[in-house]
Each structure stands twice: as C-alpha cells, then as structure tokens.
Amino acid sequence: AQSVAQPEDQVNVAEGNPLTVKCTYSVSGNPYLFWYVQYPNRGLQFLLKYITGDNLVKGSYGFEAEFNKSQTSFHLKKPSALVSDSALYFCAVRPWAMEYGNKLVFGAGTILRVKS
Amino acid sequence: KAGVTQTPRYLIKTRGQQVTLSCSPISGHRSVSWYQQTPGQGLQFLFEYFSETQRNKGNFPGRFSGRQFSNSRSEMNVSTLELGDSALYLCASGEQANEKLFFGSGTQLSVL
Numbered sequence: 001a002q003s004v005a006q007p008e009d010q011v012n013v014a015e016g017n018p019l020t021v022k023c024t025y026s027v028s029g030n031p032y033l034f035w036y037v038q039y040p041n042r043g044l045q046f047l048l049k050y051i052t053g054d055n056l057v058k059g060s061y062g063f064e065a066e067f068n069k070s071q072t073s074f075h076l077k078k079p080s081a082l083v084s085d086s087a088l089y090f091c092a093v094r095p096w097a098m099e100y101g102n103k104l105v106f107g108a109g110t111i112l113r114v115k116s
Numbered sequence: 117k118a119g120v121t122q123t124p125r126y127l128i129k130t131r132g133q134q135v136t137l138s139c140s141p142i143s144g145h146r147s148v149s150w151y152q153q154t155p156g157q158g159l160q161f162l163f164e165y166f167s168e169t170q171r172n173k174g175n176f177p178g179r180f181s182g183r184q185f186s187n188s189r190s191e192m193n194v195s196t197l198e199l200g201d202s203a204l205y206l207c208a209s210g211e212q213a214n215e216k217l218f219f220g221s222g223t224q225l226s227v228l
C-alpha cells in the first residue's frame with residue numbers, strides 16, 4: 001500500500017531564510033509525487049510535481065523539490081521564505097499504474113509559519 | 117476559464133439525514149475526484165469519476181456514493197449522516213492522470 005509521511009507538524013522560519021518541508025513516501029513501482037498548498041478556507045493549489053527526469057523540480061511561487069529515490073524522499077524547498085508563504089503544505093503520491101487514475105494519497109500536512 | 121465550483125459552501129444537517137454535494141469541474145476536464153478533509157484523518161480519497169464512470173474508490177462505507185453527468189458535473193451523496201461525517205469535502209478536476217488537479221474551495225458539512 002502506498003503512504004506518505006510528513007514528519008513535521010509545523011515548520012517555523014524567519015522571512016528571508018531558506019525553508020524545507022520534508023516528505024517521505026512508500027509506493028510500489030515508480031512514484032508520481034506532488035506538492036500542494038492550502039490557504040485558510042480554500043481548496044488545495046498545485047505547486048509542483050515529479051514524474052520522471054531531473055531530480056530537482058521547479059514549481060510555482062519560487063518553490064522547488066528534490067526527488068531522492070534511495071531515501072524515498074521528496075522535500076519541498078525555497079531559498080528565501082516570504083510571510084505570504086505561511087500556509088498548510090501537503091505532499092502526495094500516486095502509484096505508477098494507470099489503474100489509479102487521479103487517485104492521490106496525501107500526507108498529514110505541514111503548517112509553515114514564516115515570521116517577519 | 118472558471119475554476120472548480122462547489123455548492124453549497126456550507127451545510128448543516130442532523131444525524132440520519134442525507135445530503136447531496138455538487139461539483140462543476142473546469143471546462144474540458146473529464147476527471148472529477150472527491151476528498152474528505154478532517155483534522156483527525158487528514159485528506160482521504162473518496163472516489164474518482166472519469167467520463168461518467170467510477171474509476172477509483174476509496175475505503176469509505178456504502179453510505180458515500182457519487183455520480184458524474186455527461187457534462188462532467190459530479191455529485192456526491194451521503195446517506196444516514198453520522199457525526200463523524202462532519203468534514204470539508206473537496207472536489208478536484210483534471211484532464212489526464214498525473215497532471216495537476218484543480219481543487220474547489222470545498223463544502224463544509226456539519227452534522228449535529
């Protein structure tokens with residue numbers, strides 16, 4: 001069975017500092033990995049995805065993520081945090097098999113707080 | 117293009133009642149997925165419809181059902197509501213598998 005772990009409930013970082021939100025996954029076969037962000041009282045917004053290719057994926061709003069197959073990780077990063085980045089971040093995985101369609105398995109989420 | 121539209125935005129029901137939630141996907145998207153979000157269980161997949169056929173189903177009881185119409189609009193129904201069904205129900209639409217999903221703002225269901 002596929003699963004996603006986000007080991008930190010909350011990450012605190014000062015504005016202008018780099019940020020990392022951690023994600024590890026477990027899935028049979030090649031994983032398709034995603035990061036989504038949720039602002040209060042809103043649905044989720046897509047940030048970036050890894051399907052294949054370069055292990056460093058660039059996404060929206062200056063975010064990037066690094067895929068590490070040996071460590072089964074897909075950490076979200078940003079070189080310089082903004083207060084407006086404060087939100088709830090979800091990592092998600094979809095198994096490779098086509099039968100899974102658009103079914104995503106989400107992690108528990110990590111609250112990111114950026115302080116000025 | 118208009119985004120994913122979910123109605124109603126808020127619902128208050130009592131135990132034992134049934135409820136129907138509606139989702140209009142982005143024009144041209146044939147895949148519609150439903151997720152339940154709660155503080156305790158997080159985001160859980162309910163089901164996905166593609167071209168009016170259920171393509172995937174999560175681990176929810178039969179009280180949770182859905183359907184998709186020929187115009188890709190989708191509805192989900194929860195019968196015999198329980199207190200534990202209180203949650204934010206999110207709908208997401210997409211064009212193809214492995215592409216990004218577009219989420220609506222959700223329907224906040226409260227069961228009293």
